[in-house]
Amino acid sequence: MEIINNTEKLQFEYTKGGEVAKLEYRFYKQKNIALVHTLVPDSMSGEGVASALAAAAFAYAKEVDKKVMVYCPFVAAYVKKNPVVREQIDRAYHPGL
Template structure:
């Protein structure tokens, strides 16, 4: 996949990629000092290019740089995390231990 430009739209609380007049995003929320990754959306036209994976990687990099523990509610990010266990150290330990999809 060619590199994509990801922006943090703080007002909409989304990490976003604009490509070919389409918008892909990973929606997040801040909660009790954590960042909760809520939902990933990639338009059909952009599927299969690794954009969702790039958004997940960016979200974990952002969390690490800002020292924010991560909570994962997005099914895509949960499955991505299973393939990239090196990012588990950023998960909120209280949340990680209680969430069956992240074990």
Template sequence: MQQFEVSMDNELAFLQYRFYKDDIALMHTDVPDTLGGKGIASALAVHALEWAKEHQKKIIVYCPFVASYLKKHPEYDYLVDKNYR
């Protein structure tokens, strides 16, 4: 499994992903409690979505945080692989 990471105050927040066929599957976001409320999970989600857009990858969403982020930001809906909803 691979991940996008943010390191702050000696803590590590991450969004894990893996590649599946031609897609990127967003698996799990974890932000330590000490870093909560700073928008780090949202920043990780945006980074992953922008990475997918830049690399012309569709996304498969398993991560509940990313799923809720997408509901609030429908501008990224076109990235979701409709075969895996």
């Protein structure tokens, strides 16, 4: 699954059959990356697309040495299921995640 970081739109994207799944992000005070919203079309449901988008976002955050702020409920659930990424969470904003 090829995930693209669309830096113009500030979103990670996966395209299939002309439809786009995305995980939107923002930079917070140039210190952190905030993962804001995940949207996966119904046609891609159950294929692991949202998890792949989240994994790409955490890999990117690590690459650019940014702590992660989570605003997206799906990404919060992803973090709970994938404890290896918890070290990347900004604890000042998410002490319980």
